[in-house]
Amino acid sequence: MFERARKIFIPALASLACAACATGGPVEVGGATNLSMVQADSLPVPSAADYAASPRAFIIGPYDMLSIDVFGNEDLRLEEIQVDAGGRITFPLIGTVEVAGKTPGEAARTMEAMLKGRYLRNPQVTVNLKETSSQVVAISGEIKRPGVYPIVGDMTLLKAIARAEGWTEFSKKREVLVFRKVGGQQYAALYDAKAIERGQYADPELFPNDTVVVGDSQARRNMKDLFTVVPPIVGPLIFLLGQN
Secondary structure (H helix, E strand, C coil): CHHHHHHHHCCCHHHHHHHHHHHCCCCEECCEEEEEEECCCCCCCCCHHHHCCCCCCCCCCCCCEEEEEECCCHHHCEEEEECCCCCEEEECCCEEEECCCCCHHHHHHHHHHHHECCCECCCCEEEEEEECCCCEEEEEECECCCEEEECCCCEEHHHHHHHCCCECCCCEEEEEEEEEEECCEEEEEEECHHHHHCCCCCCCEECCCCEEEEECHHHHHHCCCHHHCCCCCCCCEEEEECCC
């Protein structure tokens, strides 16, 4: 779907930009009746309903790797412990602990409550993320190392490109798409990475489950005439993909 959408967006760029300026509102792109432009400066941010938690907080998920330390007790220090498929870990003294859907801090508080009184007087538990398999961004297209990359802390579009070892000689920096699902709706944004690098607009933040697609040299050859007349994108173009 992402590759098909990219092929729709780029050829329609010139006519869409003109239509958006003329109407001042959402417009449909060419013959793609399930694709419309959204009047916005950025993609919508995933909500609590999309992650069952705050979009900015890291939420523990199945197969994530954690490190756990109980202050002052070397026997209760685990350098690596993996969350199982059901979102649980097994910890000394207290046995099974449900950690999926919690932040590391919330998991630590849960473990403190389980340890307190019966095993330790005033336990201080620290839970840290070592590796994540549940919160990732996928990067594909004309990039040196396409793949799936974990999101730890804040990750922006250019940081994600750098994580994938950067552009190739055929990368089309003016054709970078980010796909995101929010509230059951599929959105896409078209970015000009050259404009971001020049500071013409902000480097957008990425969130778990985003997909980044970098345009390639074939698109550049196909659109060489168009881009002689279309100016650089001075802000992201945001699209809503209709549900078929």
